[in-house]
Structure formats: structure tokens, C-alpha cells
Amino acid sequence: MRIQDIIPEIEKLAPTAYAEGFDNVGLLTGSPEKEVTGVLVTLDTLENVVDEAIEKDCNLILSFHPIIFSGLKKLTGSNYVERTVLKAIKNDIAIYAIHTALDNSFKGVNDMICEQLGLKKRRILIPQTGTIKKLITFVPKKDAASVREALFAAGAGTIGNYDHCSFNLIGSGSFRGNEESNPVIGRKGETHYEEEVQIGVTFPKHLEKGIIKALFEGHPYEEVAYEVTSLENVNQHIGMGMLGELEEELDERSFLKQVKEIFGTGCIRHSALLEKPIKKVAVLGGSGSFAIEKAAAAGADIFITADLKYHDFYKAEQKLVLADIGHYESEQYTKNLLASYLKKKFANFAVVLSNTDTNPIKYF
Template sequence: MIVQDIIQQLETLAPLAYAEEFDNVGLLVGDKNTKVSGVLVTLDTLPEVVDEAIANNCNLIVSFHPIIFKGLKSITGKTYVERVVQKALKNDICIFAIHTALDNAFKGVNATICDALELKHKSILIPQQGTLKKLSTFVPTAQADALRSALFEVGGGAVGNYNNCSFNSKGLGTFKGNEHSNPVLGSPNEMKVVEETKIEIVFEKHLEVVLLKTLKENHP
């Protein structure tokens, strides 16, 4: 397992796209392709925490607060932040911060506190705006079901308590490929009229990369 594998799992709980604009979350120190020997979880990445990671052969520190909040102009060991970064780099230790991404996560820090207090009427005080996006694509109707299912499988079309949500409209699509084209239907330099379905799916913005990848892999 590499660092990126751990990050992907953490992002299923707390997508980094939900972090506040002022924050500095994600992999702050190290290489995402590093093979993980052990993980140490902490509130703050203090010098003593790095020492503990070294002693326990943990080369990935997952911290709530980011050790690097603003840009560093030098790494000379003058401040504890610089000393942490120096020692982490010297010992090939990666540091990942999650902070407000976890604060804003649906089942994150605040949700856990509410559950611990056994609160009954819970709602988000300041909901984030603009977390939803829409994907629109055209596909031959014969392949529409398969493409829709693939997009749903990776989280597209999930809205609140509902999933597999989409809007579909049928029509006629036209295209004519040039001599360098390789169309699934028809031949180069041939005008085609095909019955197509327009699929529209709403998704959370942190899923954009995986949805576009799935679309490219499954569209005929």
C-alpha cells in the first residue's frame, strides 16, 4: 500500500474539495507514491510526534491541523514548523492534513460530536454552496443503460437520500468523421444519423475526476 491509497480512503470520508478556502489540506510533505510502513494519527504535528513516528516506524503522519498553514520562505530550523518539516524530509516521512475537510464532512467531526451529545434535531449551520455539478453527455440509445450504470457505480446521481438519479431525453444525433476517424457506427467520410440519449447526472464536485474517467472508459 502506498500513501496515495491511504489518501483515497480518507477522501471517501472527507473530500478535500470541502475544505475552507483559507485552509491548507492534503499531502503537505513527502511523495504520494511512497510505500507505507505505518501510519500515526495526531491532532498536531509537533516535533515530538515526528520522533514518535520514527520510533514506531511510521512513515505517514495523518494530522488534523496542517503543520504548514502559510507558505514557508525558508527551512532553516529556526521555528518548530521548519524543524518538523526538516526532520520529516530527512526521515522520508509524509505528512497529510485533513482539517476543515473533516469539519465539513457529512459524517465528520461535528457530526460525531452531535452523536456523542445525543442531539435530536441536527442540521448544518452554514451549508457550503456550489458543491454540486452536472454532467451531460450524449450516447447511442442502445448503450445508454450501460453508461448510466457505470456512472452511478462511482457515485454519480446521488442526491440527498436518493441515488441513481438522472434525466434522459432522446433525439437524433448526427456526425461525419474525416479520413482519420474511427467511428463505432458507420465509416469515415460517411454521414450518420443515430438515435441518441442525452444523459444528465448531478454529482458532488469531488467526484469530477473519477466521473470523467469513467465516462471516457465506458462511452462507445
């Protein structure tokens, strides 16, 4: 098993196409051709994490946060980033970072928070735009069924809980090939009319390359006519944050106490309590101040996130409670998700959950 065999499975869970533009996801160090001896799963890649990988014979580190975030102009070992990267390269250890690709996944960071809190009726808080595309193509009537099936097999035509979704129109297509053409139907230099089916399917944007490949391989024509457009439809399976509901409502203090115990945080910084029961809960792992207004507009009673600044707490506006549980604490279960996922996909090599504590914040 090589690294390049593992990456596609990781990207089924969290396609890099949905990572935020500012992020640095994917393979950061190492060759994709390298044979894998083991995978160490961690929240952060630091020097001691690389040491752990060496000790446990893991030459691939699957990290939530990218150790290389902005550009590196030199590698002299003058700071923890450079030292970590140098150590990984010297010991031939690959690092793959998943970060906001997993943040935007329906079964990612925020779903894990919801799972720990036992939230039901989960939905994305801020759906990502431009994630759905539409393919229109024109196929001879006798070949329409096989081309449709090829597109479905490549992942097209899935809408929510339904698959094999398409729209089909029968019409007459015309074409005339020049002297360089090699028409499957008709003759060079003659205008030909063929009964065709216009097939329309939608698909998630990260599958576009494979879907176009399937179209060209399954289509009988020498020249394939097709259109791909981006849609503005809301995709409730990709985006930042999540909204869910408690099985039974709780008073604010009881709920905050429960959250503190579940996430093992040294303290929870929160806005003024409203003396209202908690039922609808919004969550966003990591730095989530940008989503405060969205959480309030969604009718959340409380918004659980991290890295809130002094003035962010004013944005509660007596509409909801803001609760900062800590960056590390909000994302800590992510590595369990990744390790569990990989163990199910690959049984022929070791997937190791890192036991190195990478939380830089301590509580007195």
C-alpha cells in the same frame, strides 16, 4: 501498502476538493510512493509528535491541523514549524493534513461534537456552494443502459438517500465525420442520424475526473459529446458547522455544566444567559465567530464554538447563547474519528492514536 494507497481512502471521508481556499491540506512532507510502516493520528503535528511517530515506528502522521499553513521561505530550525518539518524530513516521515476538508464533511469534526452531545436531526449549518455538478451526454439508444451503469458505478446519480438517479430523453442525433474520422456508426463524409438518449446525472464535484473517465471508457462513439455544469443547489452533506436537537430540552446552566464535563474544558466563556430552555444546538469546531449570525438565523438556542473575541459576544443580540469551549476542546475527538475510520479500512498495519497532548492552552 504505500502512502498513495491510503490517501484515496482518507479523501473518501474528507475530499480535499471541499477544503477552504485559505487552507493547506493533503500530503505536506514525504513521498506518496513510500511503504507505510504505521500511521500516527494526531490533532497537531509538533516536534514531540514526530518523536512519538519515530518511537512507535509510524512513518505517516495523519494530522488534523497542517503544520505548514503559510509558505515557508527557509528551513533553518528557527521556530517550531521549521523544526518540526526538518525533523519529519530527516526521519523520512510523511505528514498528511486534513483540516477544513474534514470540517466540511458531514461525518467530520462537527458531527463528532453532535455525537458527544447526543444531538438528533443533524444538518449542516452553512452548506458549501458549488459542490454539485451536472453531466449531460448523448448515447446511442442501444448503449444507454451500459453507459448509465458505468456513470452510476463511478458515483454519479446520487441524491441524498437515493442513488441511480438520472433523467433520460430520446431524440435524434446527427453527425458527419471527415476523412480523418473513424465512425463507429455511419460512414465518412455522410450525414448520419441516430436515435440517441440524452442522459442527465448530477454528482459531487470531487468525483468529476473519475466520472468523465467512466463516460469515455463506456461510450461507443469516437468523439463523445457531453456538457458539465456547476449547480447552485444546496448540498446538505457538505459545509461548515452543524445544527441538531437535544432529546429533551435542558435549562441553560445544566446544559453548560454538561458541555464542560463532556469536553473537559477549564472554563466556558459565554454570553448573557437568556433564562430560556436549550433544545436546538448549533456547533462549529475551531474558530467559529463567522457563523454566529447563521446560528441565530437557524433558530439555535445556543452556539458552541471557539476563539470568540470580546466584541463577538455582542453579536448574540439576546437571540441565543454563545459558548466558547476552547479550540482544542472543540476538535479533540477528531483524532478518534480518524483512527477509528482507518482501522476499519486497513487491518494490515498499525494505526496508532497519539497520546501526546498538543493543547497549547492551560488553565490555572
